[in-house]
Amino acid sequence: MHKRALGAAAVTGVAALALSACGGSSPTTPSDTGAAGSSKAATTTGVPETPSGTAAPVRDANVDLVIWTDADRSKAVQKYADQFAAENGVTVKVQISTDTRAQFKDATKVGKGPDVIVGAHDWLGELVQNSTVAPVNLSSDVAAKFLPKAIEATKFNGQSYGVPYAVENIGLMYNKDLVPNPPKTMDELVATGEKLVKEGKAKQVLSQFVSKVGNAYFAYPYLSAFPEGGIFAIKPNGDYDPNKVIVNTPDSIKGGDALAALGKKKVLSTNVDDTNQDALFDTKAAPFMISGPWSVAKAKEAGINYGIAPLPSLTGGGAMRPFLGVQMFYVSSKAKNAALAQEFVTNYIPRKDVQLALFEVGKRPPALKEAYAEVAASDPDVKAWYEAGIDGSPMPNIPAMNSVWGPFGQATADIIAGKAGAKERLDAAAKEITANIAKG
Amino acid sequence: MTKPIALAIKWVLIVATLAGILWIATKLAQAGNTTAVVIAGLVGMGILVVYATRRSVPLKYLVPGLIFMTLFQLWPVIYTASLSTTNYGDGHLYSKQESVTDIIAQSVREVPDTPRYKMSVATAEGGDPTTADLVLLLTKPDGSTYVGDKTGLKPLPATGVEKTPIGKITKAPGYTVLTAKQANARSKDLSAIAVPTSDGGGIKPVGLSEAFEGKATVTYDPAADKLTDTSTTPATVYEPKDARWVNVADPSQSFPQGWKEGVGLANYSRIFTDSTIRSGFLGIFIWNIAFAVLSVLTTFLLGMLIALLFNDPRLRGKSIYRSLLILPYALPFFVTALVWKGMFNQDYGIINQTLGLDVDWLGTTGGARAAILITNLWLGFPYMFIVCTGALQSIPQDVREAATIDGANAFRTLRSIIMPLLLVAVGPLLLASFAFNFNNFGLIYLLTKGGPFNGADTSIGSSDLLITYAYRLAFSGSAPNYGFAAAVSVIIFLLVALMSIPGFRRTKALEEVN
Numbered sequence: 001m002h003k004r005a006l007g008a009a010a011v012t013g014v015a016a017l018a019l020s021a022c023g024g025s026s027p028t029t030p031s032d033t034g035a036a037g038s039s040k041a042a043t044t045t046g047v048p049e050t051p052s053g054t055a056a057p058v059r060d061a062n063v064d065l066v067i068w069t070d071a072d073r074s075k076a077v078q079k080y081a082d083q084f085a086a087e088n089g090v091t092v093k094v095q096i097s098t099d100t101r102a103q104f105k106d107a108t109k110v111g112k113g114p115d116v117i118v119g120a121h122d123w124l125g126e127l128v129q130n131s132t133v134a135p136v137n138l139s140s141d142v143a144a145k146f147l148p149k150a151i152e153a154t155k156f157n158g159q160s161y162g163v164p165y166a167v168e169n170i171g172l173m174y175n176k177d178l179v180p181n182p183p184k185t186m187d188e189l190v191a192t193g194e195k196l197v198k199e200g201k202a203k204q205v206l207s208q209f210v211s212k213v214g215n216a217y218f219a220y221p222y223l224s225a226f227p228e229g230g231i232f233a234i235k236p237n238g239d240y241d242p243n244k245v246i247v248n249t250p251d252s253i254k255g256g257d258a259l260a261a262l263g264k265k266k267v268l269s270t271n272v273d274d275t276n277q278d279a280l281f282d283t284k285a286a287p288f289m290i291s292g293p294w295s296v297a298k299a300k301e302a303g304i305n306y307g308i309a310p311l312p313s314l315t316g317g318g319a320m321r322p323f324l325g326v327q328m329f330y331v332s333s334k335a336k337n338a339a340l341a342q343e344f345v346t347n348y349i350p351r352k353d354v355q356l357a358l359f360e361v362g363k364r365p366p367a368l369k370e371a372y373a374e375v376a377a378s379d380p381d382v383k384a385w386y387e388a389g390i391d392g393s394p395m396p397n398i399p400a401m402n403s404v405w406g407p408f409g410q411a412t413a414d415i416i417a418g419k420a421g422a423k424e425r426l427d428a429a430a431k432e433i434t435a436n437i438a439k440g
Numbered sequence: 441m442t443k444p445i446a447l448a449i450k451w452v453l454i455v456a457t458l459a460g461i462l463w464i465a466t467k468l469a470q471a472g473n474t475t476a477v478v479i480a481g482l483v484g485m486g487i488l489v490v491y492a493t494r495r496s497v498p499l500k501y502l503v504p505g506l507i508f509m510t511l512f513q514l515w516p517v518i519y520t521a522s523l524s525t526t527n528y529g530d531g532h533l534y535s536k537q538e539s540v541t542d543i544i545a546q547s548v549r550e551v552p553d554t555p556r557y558k559m560s561v562a563t564a565e566g567g568d569p570t571t572a573d574l575v576l577l578l579t580k581p582d583g584s585t586y587v588g589d590k591t592g593l594k595p596l597p598a599t600g601v602e603k604t605p606i607g608k609i610t611k612a613p614g615y616t617v618l619t620a621k622q623a624n625a626r627s628k629d630l631s632a633i634a635v636p637t638s639d640g641g642g643i644k645p646v647g648l649s650e651a652f653e654g655k656a657t658v659t660y661d662p663a664a665d666k667l668t669d670t671s672t673t674p675a676t677v678y679e680p681k682d683a684r685w686v687n688v689a690d691p692s693q694s695f696p697q698g699w700k701e702g703v704g705l706a707n708y709s710r711i712f713t714d715s716t717i718r719s720g721f722l723g724i725f726i727w728n729i730a731f732a733v734l735s736v737l738t739t740f741l742l743g744m745l746i747a748l749l750f751n752d753p754r755l756r757g758k759s760i761y762r763s764l765l766i767l768p769y770a771l772p773f774f775v776t777a778l779v780w781k782g783m784f785n786q787d788y789g790i791i792n793q794t795l796g797l798d799v800d801w802l803g804t805t806g807g808a809r810a811a812i813l814i815t816n817l818w819l820g821f822p823y824m825f826i827v828c829t830g831a832l833q834s835i836p837q838d839v840r841e842a843a844t845i846d847g848a849n850a851f852r853t854l855r856s857i858i859m860p861l862l863l864v865a866v867g868p869l870l871l872a873s874f875a876f877n878f879n880n881f882g883l884i885y886l887l888t889k890g891g892p893f894n895g896a897d898t899s900i901g902s903s904d905l906l907i908t909y910a911y912r913l914a915f916s917g918s919a920p921n922y923g924f925a926a927a928v929s930v931i932i933f934l935l936v937a938l939m940s941i942p943g944f945r946r947t948k949a950l951e952e953v954n
Binding site for chain 2: 088126131134135136157158159346402432439
């Protein structure tokens with residue numbers, strides 16, 4: 001008993017030490033009197049600050065610019081944050097946030113948020129709705145250096161809210177050892193796949209994330225292959241219109257019929273989800289997989305001789321057009337260092353070397369045309385992903401999209417499982433989505 | 441001899457506690473929360489009175505518990521209840537005034553066909569960089585230089601002006617250019633600057649080296665309480681309605697930024713009038729109770745049987761078995777749940793593959809419910825095993841011997857002697873387990889997300905518990921609605937409390953066995 005008490009005391013002591021170490025590290029920089037940007041002030045930690053557990057980072061009050069990002073990108077961001085710090089005689093801190101979207105919103109609400117965050121463009125509607133991000137006014141000649149769709153994605157209600165650095169989308173990954181040339185149409189894909197299954201070289205035709213509750217992101221391209229198919233209609237100003245849900249237009253229903261047909265042939269199955277999607281492709285059970293750049297690393301590790309191609313086209317419609325996701329830098333509307341934050345985002349992120357450094361950590365096509373051109377010349381994967389997304393449209397960034405994921409995803413899962421016909425199920429989904437949006 | 445030491449320890453502890461409270465109070469004062477500071481002060485005085493004096497001995501034991509109960513039990517309940525009478529949620533976080541300010545700030549657009557200026561932030565020569573009025577030193581693309589302040593734009597004579605290659609002014613006679621750090625410290629003033637121009641716009645800084653001519657397209661009329669957006673023709677007028685700015689001409693359009701306000705009991709009346717809630721509630725409620733009861737029963741029975749088995753003195757190597765059995769309990773619960781999800785997969789799962797079945801576990805109502813109960817049995821029995829083992833060891837051997845001598849067989853001993861004594865100890869734990877499982881959000885969410893969804897309605901899942909159902913209800917709209925979620929939580933709290941009362945009565949009855 002005595003021994004145990006001692007042990008407990010030791011543990012508490014260590015914990016207390018650890019805590020005090022965390023709390024005591026705040027003034028890493030001399031609280032400089034602001035004497036004309038002395039070089040002394042330009043000392044940053046040089047290493048991104050990693051959080052303990054999944055808690056939100058704690059903002060350091062003595063730093064001139066605080067940036068939150070996820071762990072993957074933190075090193076690249078840190079490098080240029082250091083450069084920015086030295087150039088301007090200020091201190092910059094890069095902190096790793098495990099869930100930037102939620103932690104940023106919550107921390108900003110209580111005045112403890114960062115000045116700049118790195119995140120996806122589809123957070124935008126929610127961030128604007130909660131008054132957490134500030135407009136970022138890029139000059140038109142700088143904006144023209146970016147892919148137009150990437151710039152479009154950073155806008156909400158006609159206002160621009162950040163600077164993009166990468167574009168990502170799904171495409172068709174195929175196993176070159178089994179399929180020398182990628183199929184152009186879904187019929188061709190199914191025929192090739194079924195032949196391989198018959199020959200015993202594969203167990204199933206295609207691996208695509210469906211799951212029991214459906215996945216709207218992966219199901220959307222089947223609807224968008226038809227001209228009037230999709231989720232929301234577009235307003236005159238280019239925004240998606242939450243009052244016009246189009247998941248049950250005749251063209252969308254054609255897409256639903258395609259899902260039903262593929263479900264019937266077992267090409268699509270609700271038993272494939274995020275837990276086994278990659279494994280099916282990487283163990284050569286499926287010669288085709290519809291996925292994004294995030295699946296490449298695993299396929300490489302598994303030694304798969306993979307190729308990347310645009311999504312195939314559907315009979316009676318055109319090519320399947322995926323959603324584009326754009327990664328961007330936001331400036332907080334409650335930023336304590338708004339001037340430096342704007343300066344960093346508008347002057348550093350549009351630089352080619354910054355975009356290239358960020359490319360290295362995520363391998364997604366850069367949003368800056370010049371950077372993309374340089375990468376595409378040497379990296380065929382990036383070129384392939386870019387070309388797979390060339391006809392895509394940005395994922396809706398309006399808050400109403402929150403009402404779509406559940407009902408639309410489930411509708412596609414039910415159609416694939418054959419539980420309901422495409423028309424009746426998509427009609428019901430449209431009704432449900434509209435009702436959810438009306439709830440506000 | 442020990443007395444002075446005890447006294448010293450007592451005072452050290454009291455002072456440490458008071459210092460802790462003082463520290464919390466200063467933090468609260470910094471946050472500007474006066475009520476909380478007063479409460480912290482009262483608590484501190486209370487502690488001093490209770491522990492520094494010789495009176496009120498019972499309170500000495502009760503105070504820590506009371507404080508923690510208030511902090512971690514009562515306060516959340518009160519807070520949730522008060523939140524449930526507001527519309528607090530995404531788009532309704534701040535006040536109405538803040539929504540107006542934000543909408544106007546976000547409506548600033550670049551005036552078409554105006555130049556971009558290179559900009560430096562400066563003060564008049566000799567001014568204090570922390571307080572003096574700021575001016576903007578501007579360079580047009582053609583190289584001409586200007587000074588802008590709140591009165592307007594004036595040309596800056598080129599003599600003596602030094603510029604960087606891109607045209608940013610670094611030195612100008614009569615002005616002191618601020619460093620990035622100094623200018624950044626004035627961020628608030630900088631964002632307020634708009635050098636007026638002839639066309640009604642203003643030159644505003646972007647960061648620290650660029651400026652553009654912008655114009656707010658939205659104006660607020662406090663007398664009429666209306667917002668007017670002039671970026672459209674004709675101008676669009678917005679009026680306040682349901683805590684949002686709604687377009688007068690087309691009520692389906694509104695600004696995304698609303699504000700927080702009290703809504704009385706509207707959230708509660710929505711719970712009782714919403715047709716999907718009414719139709720789904722009963723089915724979910726019944727399954728919820730069945731799930732909680734079955735979870736407790738199955739885990740308890742399995743845990744108890746194993747505990748009885750291992751309590752037999754003839755069994756060897758008990759400690760190894762015991763450690764192995766605790767493993768499912770020691771593994772992180774979400775990992776276990778996800779592994780089980782994979783095992784239940786119809787095509788690729790190990791359960792169907794080894795048993796040669798083709799059950800769509802997670803895609804049918806019965807299958808999903810069975811899968812949930814099986815997973816919860818795996819997750820929950822080690823806990824019951826631990827508590828039963830502990831309780832069994834405290835049952836005196838002589839009672840059992842007496843039963844054997846009286847001619848009772850093993851089953852009779854178990855039923856009439858061991859079970860009643862066991863239940864005295866584990867009864868309250870079973871109740872706690874029931875309350876926990878009643879709200880077992882994580883398990884459902886990781887395994888089935890409430891699905892499968894039968895019919896064409898994704899608001900009511902066939903394996904939903906009230907808590908997962910409430911979660912979807914509150915967060916499936918375009919914006920998470922915490923006020924509504926709080927109202928549903930209060931209702932669930934009342935339900936669990938009502939159901940627990942008979943349970944606690946029953947455990948009291950059990951205690952009388954002793």
